[in-house]
Amino acid sequence: MTETPPPRRARAEIDLGALRANVRTLRARVAPHAQVMAVVKADAYGHGAVRCARAALEAGVGWLGTATPHEALALRAAGLTDARILCWLWTPGDPFAEGVEAGLDITVSGLWALREVVAAVRETGRPARVQLKADTGLGRNGCQPADWAELVGEALKAEKDGLVTVTGLWSHFACADEPGHPSIASQLDVFRTMLDYAEKAGVRPEVRHIANSPATLTLPETHFDLVRPGIAMYGVSPAPELGTPADFGLRPVMTLKASIALVKQVPGGHGVSYGHHYVTEGETHLGLVPVGYADGIPRHASGRGPVLVGDRVRRVAGRVAMDQFVVDLGGDTVEPGADAVLFGPGDRGEPTAQDWAEAADTIAYEIVTRIGARVPRVYVNG
Numbered sequence: 001m002t003e004t005p006p007p008r009r010a011r012a013e014i015d016l017g018a019l020r021a022n023v024r025t026l027r028a029r030v031a032p033h034a035q036v037m038a039v040v041k042a043d044a045y046g047h048g049a050v051r052c053a054r055a056a057l058e059a060g061v062g063w064l065g066t067a068t069p070h071e072a073l074a075l076r077a078a079g080l081t082d083a084r085i086l087c088w089l090w091t092p093g094d095p096f097a098e099g100v101e102a103g104l105d106i107t108v109s110g111l112w113a114l115r116e117v118v119a120a121v122r123e124t125g126r127p128a129r130v131q132l133k134a135d136t137g138l139g140r141n142g143c144q145p146a147d148w149a150e151l152v153g154e155a156l157k158a159e160k161d162g163l164v165t166v167t168g169l170w171s172h173f174a175c176a177d178e179p180g181h182p183s184i185a186s187q188l189d190v191f192r193t194m195l196d197y198a199e200k201a202g203v204r205p206e207v208r209h210i211a212n213s214p215a216t217l218t219l220p221e222t223h224f225d226l227v228r229p230g231i232a233m234y235g236v237s238p239a240p241e242l243g244t245p246a247d248f249g250l251r252p253v254m255t256l257k258a259s260i261a262l263v264k265q266v267p268g269g270h271g272v273s274y275g276h277h278y279v280t281e282g283e284t285h286l287g288l289v290p291v292g293y294a295d296g297i298p299r300h301a302s303g304r305g306p307v308l309v310g311d312r313v314r315r316v317a318g319r320v321a322m323d324q325f326v327v328d329l330g331g332d333t334v335e336p337g338a339d340a341v342l343f344g345p346g347d348r349g350e351p352t353a354q355d356w357a358e359a360a361d362t363i364a365y366e367i368v369t370r371i372g373a374r375v376p377r378v379y380v381n382g
């Protein structure tokens with residue numbers, strides 16, 4: 001039997017050496033006592049959760065963070081049995097018993113979740129680790145200050161009964177990417193008050209934490225016992241107005257490449273792609289790039305998205321379709337099979353994920369995270 005070779009059409013190269021270096025840069029930013037959690041939710045922001053989690057552990061992190069329990073259980077199933085894994089987005093009916101068996105640190109934002117954890121402990125006969133999440137002002141997940149006493153009280157009671165250990169107290173920022181935003185100081189105040197209340201009531205957390213990437217990079221007073229960087233680990237700036245990845249000592253991990261599928265000469269006045277929003281000015285060569293919005297290329301970047309083809313950056317000509325788009329090569333031409341580099345670190349003349357974010361009126365988080373499952377991840381510097 002012959003193995004199918006990897007598709008030439010498109011690939012996302014994931015530079016694990018860059019990821020490890022980024023983790024070391026982030027570790028050097030926090031006080032020696034503070035730990036780093038590698039956030040690998042959403043398939044490590046599209047980079048591949050298992051490989052990125054392993055690389056981050058090699059670079060010295062002790063914790064992994066996921067949104068859903070299924071993401072966390074998949075890491076355990078892949079053999080990541082030693083790392084602590086915190087998981088924060090639970091929905092009623094989720095596999096709490098499996099989470100307890102797998103030794104996850106289960107985030108609890110409300111009483112319903114604590115009760116499901118206790119039921120899972122009774123079912124499995126294993127005590128659970130829980131971390132209580134406070135809403136200090138984000139207004140999303142987390143326990144409101146007004147409900148904190150009740151949640152802390154019930155968690156302490158479960159701890160006294162030997163059912164759970166409260167391993168952490170934590171929260172999340174709304175505007176950490178805007179230094180000086182008044183919500184930062186106010187969230188920190190509320191966090192300190194909520195920590196103080198829980199600790200006076202008898203909680204002895206291993207870790208207290210609130211810092212995401214922008215806070216890790218720019219707000220040292222928010223580091224507490226642990227920081228939770230996501231996007232920075234993948235070498236993307238969490239706050240482009242504050243600095244490029246290089247300004248923060250980070251290098252983009254993902255390079256998205258396609259192979260030109262067709263090159264052809266067309267006359268002037270030729271409409272290009274659905275809706276004919278682009279019309280050639282004169283006789284020219286068109287290059288067909290075989291990736292589209294099904295691969296996560298934002299349709300919103302139609303007419304704007306940048307691509308390095310040959311030795312020049314071109315713009316998407318006309319609409320991005322489901323599976324393909326076109327670039328106008330102007331007076332140049334390239335051979336079919338030539339590389340089209342949509343984004344990468346940016347130091348070989350190629351655009352960056354941030355450039356695509358600007359072209360699509362979004363953030364670079366969304367660009368890398370949405371690269372679709374049809375694009376194979378190819379790992380380099382493993």
Ligand SMILES: *Cc1c(COP(=O)(O)O)cnc(C)c1O
Nearest residue numbers: 039172212213228229230231232
């Ligand atoms: C996604 C997420 C992070 C990481 O955020 P970045 O901005 O990517 O660093 C940290 N904590 C929580 C709770 C998250 O949901």
